[in-house]
Amino acid sequence: xxxxxxxxxxxxxxxxxxxxxxxxIYSFFVKYREHHLWDINLVSGLLCWGLSFILFSSEKTDDExxxxxxxxxxxxxxxxxxxxxxxxxxxxxxxxEPDSGKYTPSVSAYVALxxxxxxALGLFYYLQYQDRIDExxx
Amino acid sequence: MKNLLKLERARNNMTQAExxxxxxxxRQTINSIEIGRYVPSTxxxxxxxxxxxxxxxxxxxxxxxxxxxxx
Numbered sequence: 001x002x003x004x005x006x007x008x009x010x011x012x013x014x015x016x017x018x019x020x021x022x023x024x025i026y027s028f029f030v031k032y033r034e035h036h037l038w039d040i041n042l043v044s045g046l047l048c049w050g051l052s053f054i055l056f057s058s059e060k061t062d063d064e065x066x067x068x069x070x071x072x073x074x075x076x077x078x079x080x081x082x083x084x085x086x087x088x089x090x091x092x093x094x095x096x097e098p099d100s101g102k103y104t105p106s107v108s109a110y111v112a113l114x115x116x117x118x119x120a121l122g123l124f125y126y127l128q129y130q131d132r133i134d135e136x137x138x
Numbered sequence: 139m140k141n142l143l144k145l146e147r148a149r150n151n152m153t154q155a156e157x158x159x160x161x162x163x164x165r166q167t168i169n170s171i172e173i174g175r176y177v178p179s180t181x182x183x184x185x186x187x188x189x190x191x192x193x194x195x196x197x198x199x200x201x202x203x204x205x206x207x208x209x
Binding site: 064128 | 175178
């Protein structure tokens with residue numbers, strides 16, 4: 001019985017992910033310095049690429065427990081990210097009244113996805129850390 | 139789900155790291171299974187049983203609570 005490969009790219013792609021994030025942060029500060037613009041979409045677009053490469057590349061020791069942790073992290077991160085996105089929209093973007101004849105404002109897809117990926121990645125490493133703690137206490 | 143992994147591993151004079159290498163998972167995964175924090179897939183359960191020269195149902199057994207709970 002041949003096991004299917006779950007994650008398409010190797011752990012080396014994490015470095016590419018980090019480079020994308022650094023590129024995003026650098027571009028953000030350059031744009032702010034030159035044009036005095038807080039371009040959140042620019043940084044979050046590159047953040048999405050970077051975080052996707054980090055989260056969805058295989059780990060050094062990649063097994064079903066790791067896949068279980070990633071799945072668990074995503075099942076928490078998606079609803080949590082959705083709630084945070086809604087709260088940002090509600091409190092910071094002054095939503096239009098349903099019958100006002102205006103579009104309902106929302107943060108960009110890049111920002112929403114970045115929030116989800118940041119939570120998922122943080123939770124994944126927390127679950128991995130918990131395993132190491134359990135191992136030491138066992 | 140109960141398991142006798144620790145016992146069977148000791149019977150085979152094998153460390154967690156050695157068993158992990160043989161079944162191609164991390165040592166943390168073997169530890170998580172031993173302490174009952176993680177239930178392995180069917181494939182991994184068969185691999186572990188094969189390496190420890192035993193049967194899956196001798197290694198893993200259902201508990202009362204397994205019928206009404208999902209991990």
